[in-house]
Amino acid sequence: MKDRDADKHLAAAAAVREVCDDMLVGLGTGSTAAHAIAALAERNLRIETVATSLASARLAESLGLRVRDFAEVSRVDLAIDGADAIDARLYAVKGAGGAMLREKVVADAADRMIVIADGSKRVARLGGTPLPVEILPFAKSYVTARLKDFFVHMVERPDYRTDNGNIVIDGHGWDDSSLPTLADSLVAIPGIVGHGLFLREIDAAYIADNGIVTRLERGANPR
Numbered sequence: 001m002k003d004r005d006a007d008k009h010l011a012a013a014a015a016v017r018e019v020c021d022d023m024l025v026g027l028g029t030g031s032t033a034a035h036a037i038a039a040l041a042e043r044n045l046r047i048e049t050v051a052t053s054l055a056s057a058r059l060a061e062s063l064g065l066r067v068r069d070f071a072e073v074s075r076v077d078l079a080i081d082g083a084d085a086i087d088a089r090l091y092a093v094k095g096a097g098g099a100m101l102r103e104k105v106v107a108d109a110a111d112r113m114i115v116i117a118d119g120s121k122r123v124a125r126l127g128g129t130p131l132p133v134e135i136l137p138f139a140k141s142y143v144t145a146r147l148k149d150f151f152v153h154m155v156e157r158p159d160y161r162t163d164n165g166n167i168v169i170d171g172h173g174w175d176d177s178s179l180p181t182l183a184d185s186l187v188a189i190p191g192i193v194g195h196g197l198f199l200r201e202i203d204a205a206y207i208a209d210n211g212i213v214t215r216l217e218r219g220a221n222p223r
């Protein structure tokens with residue numbers, strides 16, 4: 001039987017080896033990112049961090065890492081984050097933890113963005129994974145009606161608000177044949193403030209499967 005948590009730890013440890021003194025590091029959100037935060041704290045480097053969620057900021061601070069306010073930061077050296085699903089092109093779905101908007105901002109600000117994951121996250125196609133959409137509460141009904149064009153069914157997360165105070169709807173049954181078109185269509189709907197499709201942000205991935213870590217680099221992977 002696969003030990004997913006051990007694989008998350010291995011992927012995180014491999015990615016954290018890319019961190020050097022004097023870097024500003026973006027910290028992701030979720031159980032795999034938590035392994036990276038712990039591994040980073042253990043390395044005891046002279047670094048600063050920014051966090052993609054309040055939970056990750058709290059964890060990092062509790063482990064002795066210095067966390068800066070991202071509102072005062074315009075570029076990051078390296079971001080390390082998990083994913084819900086990732087394909088060979090390094091296109092990914094993120095946001096099961098609800099932090100996809102801040103994660104995308106930090107990933108975009110980073111010179112290099114690395115996804116870390118256990119082998120269950122590596123997929124041939126992304127469309128089987130629920131796609132989270134972050135929505136301004138004011139626009140909930142309007143956006144939900146518009147989203148019917150893209151999803152077979154949708155589930156609003158009950159009693160849930162993101163760190164930005166917004167709601168999240170998970171879209172199921174979506175067409176993954178033209179991901180850039182879908183991403184463009186979603187951001188064009190007023191009231192949608194973010195979604196979990198990451199198409200151009202990810203530079204590399206460390207994926208651990210049954211104790212073996214594979215590194216994928218954008219543009220260098222066999223299909």
Ligand code: 5RP
Binds near residue numbers: 094095100
């Ligand atoms: C949070 C995310 C997470 O990175 C993603 O959900 C993976 O989480 P985990 O490592 O717990 O499986 O995108 O918004």
